[in-house]
Amino acid sequence: MAIALKTPSEIEKMRRSGAILRQVHQAVSAAVRPGATTMDLERVAEATIDKLGATAAFKGYNNYPACLCTSVNHEVIHGIPSAKKVLQSGDIVSVDCGVIVEGYYSDAAETYAVGQPSAEVQRLLDVTKASLERAIQAVHVGATVGDIGATVQELCEGEGYGVVRDFVGHGIGKNMHEDPQVPNFGRRGKGTKLRVGMVLAIEPMINAGSADVKVLQDGWTAVTVDGSMSAHFEHTVAVTKDGPLVLTR
Numbered sequence: 001m002a003i004a005l006k007t008p009s010e011i012e013k014m015r016r017s018g019a020i021l022r023q024v025h026q027a028v029s030a031a032v033r034p035g036a037t038t039m040d041l042e043r044v045a046e047a048t049i050d051k052l053g054a055t056a057a058f059k060g061y062n063n064y065p066a067c068l069c070t071s072v073n074h075e076v077i078h079g080i081p082s083a084k085k086v087l088q089s090g091d092i093v094s095v096d097c098g099v100i101v102e103g104y105y106s107d108a109a110e111t112y113a114v115g116q117p118s119a120e121v122q123r124l125l126d127v128t129k130a131s132l133e134r135a136i137q138a139v140h141v142g143a144t145v146g147d148i149g150a151t152v153q154e155l156c157e158g159e160g161y162g163v164v165r166d167f168v169g170h171g172i173g174k175n176m177h178e179d180p181q182v183p184n185f186g187r188r189g190k191g192t193k194l195r196v197g198m199v200l201a202i203e204p205m206i207n208a209g210s211a212d213v214k215v216l217q218d219g220w221t222a223v224t225v226d227g228s229m230s231a232h233f234e235h236t237v238a239v240t241k242d243g244p245l246v247l248t249r
């Protein structure tokens with residue numbers, strides 16, 4: 001499929017979408033604490049999306065049942081919010097959300113520590129977040145999708161972590177998933193060349209142990225095969241002539 005390049009006015013709409021999505025994330029983050037359930041987080045997201053006049057992007061997508069993905073500890077992505085899932089101190093929870101505003105999608109994820117994280121878990125969060133930031137810095141006209149993947153891969157594998165290969169980032173715009181795919185691994189100089197007007201969801205999914213993941217019987221929840229903790233951070237990023245423009249800050 002051809003890559004849909006966005007005009008400046010489309011990128012403005014996507015910026016408004018991303019700004020609303022950030023407010024949803026802020027509201028959810030304030031609700032993360034020991035004793036909260038992942039369904040509590042879903043309710044906060046639902047109410048905030050509604051209050052801000054946006055539409056939840058995930059709910060109903062391939063029959064996904066919620067506004068949020070809430071993935072706890074060894075869950076990598078696509079954890080389904082549940083009133084039975086109670087967050088405890090020492091847990092981590094990855095919160096992924098997308099919204100549609102003025103016809104344009106934005107997509108972002110954060111991983112939070114619940115209560116007091118171990119030093120080991122904090123390092124996983126710090127490195128995964130740093131890999132996203134470094135990948136964003138690699139975004140400029142003439143760079144490639146391979147440069148983004150290599151940036152994440154080199155940092156995270158260098159720290160001894162597993163880079164998930166079964167799920168990847170993506171182009172985004174009038175659809176949640178557009179070309180090109182944006183893997184978190186790759187080789188510098190390879191893959192699609194970045195051009196002005198491309199908008200990419202860059203989303204490292206990093207395991208403390210092996211990169212291997214499997215999907216549970218619910219058809220959604222992806223977990224690490226070795227049971228190790230997993231972190232996920234995501235931003236929606238436009239390629240401009242001046243470099244990366246993060247739409248979901």
Ligand code: MF3
Pocket residue numbers: 057058059061062064069078096097098107108170201
């Ligand atoms: N951020 C995820 C993605 O890029 C969210 C999809 S969850 C779904 O695919 F339920 F909407 F599929």
Ligand code: CO
Pocket residue numbers: 107169170201203234
């Ligand atoms: Co995404």
